[in-house]
Amino acid sequence: xxxxxxxxxVDERTSPAEPRQASRTLRYLTLAVTALLLxxxxxTAATLTSGRTPGETSAEAGFARDMSRHHAxxxxxxxxxxxxxxxxxxRQIGYDIALTQQAQIGQMQxxxxxxxxxxxxxxxxxxxxxxxxxxRDDGLMPGMATREEIAQLHEAQGAEVDQLVIKLMIxxxxxxxxxxxxxxxxxxxxxxVRMAKAMKAGQQKEINELRKLQQASG
Amino acid sequence: MSISTPGxxxxxxxxxxxxxxxxxxxPAADAKATGTKAGSGKPATPQRSGGxxxxxxxxxxxxxxxxxxxxxxxALFVAVGVLATSIIGYGxxxxxxxxxxxxxxxxxxxxxxxxxxxxxxxxxxxxxxAGKQEYKQSPPVGGPHNNTWQRCLGDVYDAPxxxxxxxxxxxxxxxxxxxxxxxxxxxxxxxxxxxxxxxFMLMSPYEGLDKAVSIQAWGYQLKVDSADxxxxxxxxxxxxxxxxxxxxxxxxAGNYTTGTGTEPRELQPSMGG
Numbered sequence: 001x002x003x004x005x006x007x008x009x010v011d012e013r014t015s016p017a018e019p020r021q022a023s024r025t026l027r028y029l030t031l032a033v034t035a036l037l038l039x040x041x042x043x044t045a046a047t048l049t050s051g052r053t054p055g056e057t058s059a060e061a062g063f064a065r066d067m068s069r070h071h072a073x074x075x076x077x078x079x080x081x082x083x084x085x086x087x088x089x090x091r092q093i094g095y096d097i098a099l100t101q102q103a104q105i106g107q108m109q110x111x112x113x114x115x116x117x118x119x120x121x122x123x124x125x126x127x128x129x130x131x132x133x134x135x136r137d138d139g140l141m142p143g144m145a146t147r148e149e150i151a152q153l154h155e156a157q158g159a160e161v162d163q164l165v166i167k168l169m170i171x172x173x174x175x176x177x178x179x180x181x182x183x184x185x186x187x188x189x190x191x192x193v194r195m196a197k198a199m200k201a202g203q204q205k206e207i208n209e210l211r212k213l214q215q216a217s218g
Numbered sequence: 219m220s221i222s223t224p225g226x227x228x229x230x231x232x233x234x235x236x237x238x239x240x241x242x243x244x245p246a247a248d249a250k251a252t253g254t255k256a257g258s259g260k261p262a263t264p265q266r267s268g269g270x271x272x273x274x275x276x277x278x279x280x281x282x283x284x285x286x287x288x289x290x291x292x293a294l295f296v297a298v299g300v301l302a303t304s305i306i307g308y309g310x311x312x313x314x315x316x317x318x319x320x321x322x323x324x325x326x327x328x329x330x331x332x333x334x335x336x337x338x339x340x341x342x343x344x345x346x347x348a349g350k351q352e353y354k355q356s357p358p359v360g361g362p363h364n365n366t367w368q369r370c371l372g373d374v375y376d377a378p379x380x381x382x383x384x385x386x387x388x389x390x391x392x393x394x395x396x397x398x399x400x401x402x403x404x405x406x407x408x409x410x411x412x413x414x415x416x417x418f419m420l421m422s423p424y425e426g427l428d429k430a431v432s433i434q435a436w437g438y439q440l441k442v443d444s445a446d447x448x449x450x451x452x453x454x455x456x457x458x459x460x461x462x463x464x465x466x467x468x469x470x471a472g473n474y475t476t477g478t479g480t481e482p483r484e485l486q487p488s489m490g491g
Contacts, residue, residue: 026291029291030290030291030294033291033294033295033298034294036298037294037297037298037301040298040301040302040305041301043305044301044304044305044308068417069371069372069415069416069417072371072417072468072469072470073371073470075468075470076371076470079470102468106466109459118320118455118456118460119417119418119458119459119460120416120417120418120419120454120455120458120459121455122455125415138415139372139414139415140415151476154476
């Protein structure tokens with residue numbers, strides 16, 4: 001190869017047409033390379049911005065994790081309502097809330113998997129909320145029942161179950177809606193926005209139903 | 219410019235003046251320069267090194283091309299090279315990082331024992347059985363367990379609980395942190411801060427533990443000497459929920475217990491089974 005290169009130029013250099021052709025080739029090459037370069041820059045920029053999934057400290061991840069835990073307590077209370085409620089309507093609403101919120105937990109956990117994030121976050125609960133609503137001293141998020149209230153619910157019998165379910169679930173839903181508003185304020189992820197809006201509408205409707213039951217029972 | 223041969227500085231001005239314009243000016247300069255070189259019997263090496271950057275041009279005008287023109291393309295090629303390398307590098311890094319499963323992360327925790335690999339038999343049976351059970355590991359990491367599970371919504375139990383219930387929670391994906399009952403209260407509080415308010419976690423004291431702290435999930439266990447060990451939290455956050463062998467099963471509702479005492483409780487009628 002080196003020899004061939006060495007020998008060849010002598011002949012070609014004598015022809016003026018060759019260099020011109022070479023320079024054209026070079027220009028095309030330069031053009032092609034420039035195009036590639038721009039393509040590369042564009043692709044990189046696109047990858048780094050729009051295509052990116054929510055990260056470890058994002059509001060979306062915080063919402064998915066915290067709302068999963070928030071929902072888990074609603075499921076717990078709703079299952080007690082379903083099992084022990086005196087009024088059939090309380091049992092019915094308990095059944096509805098438990099199944100709906102458990103399914104929503106599953107969907108939120110699926111987001112985390114798709115975003116390559118662990119179910120358990122590295123940041124404190126509620127840190128993602130922009131309005132500085134911090135969990136209470138006992139670490140509970142807005143609207144969550146205390147351990148004592150949950151214990152009381154488990155021990156309750158008859159009409160007392162209904163009263164406690166109504167009171168605790170209305171509070172729980174109000175806290176949940178507050179968190180939904182928090183994520184809607186900052187997120188434009190379609191799956192998150194869609195789910196958050198549906199949660200808000202659903203829980204608002206259930207609050208209304210629970211209030212009706214509350215009034216009916218005096 | 220340092221590419222040029224020792225004689226370059228003198229020659230360069232002419233090359234630059236003609237060479238700034240496209241190829242037309244070049245041939246003359248080429249002919250002169252190479253002619254000189256050939257005449258002086260200089261070996262081909264400088265020619266090749268000069269044109270070496272670009273393969274295609276080499277045969278034509280090895281020395282001149284490089285002196286007059288190469289910098290633009292060279293810079294471009296370098297830029298493209300750097301860009302390509304970083305894109306590929308980023309892609310590879312993202313792919314590797316993204317593909318690191320919780321199992322890989324768990325395997326990276328120093329001292330963790332993966333019984334699913336080392337002793338699959340002890341985690342293969344997940345029957346529901348009433349009453350006290352015998353386990354190969356202490357605390358157990360798998361095996362037959364009670365129908366009722368221990369609530370594991372970040373529950374911190376201050377007295378020993380039945381392993382038969384905790385194991386059922388672990389089957390659902392919970393991480394159970396156990397500690398020696400004689401641990402100082404400050405240490406217990408440190409451990410509680412890892413567990414409290416985290417879904418799919420629970421903790422309780424455990425009699426007869428051979429280390430200060432043992433944390434376990436279904437098929438996994440890590441034993442450490444100090445409540446300050448950062449691996450405790452790493453284990454908890456990596457395995458909680460991920461280690462479930464019944465994905466989607468809960469820690470909260472349904473047939474669970476929040477009672478303490480190591481004697482398993484049988485079905486709670488109030489929860490409807």
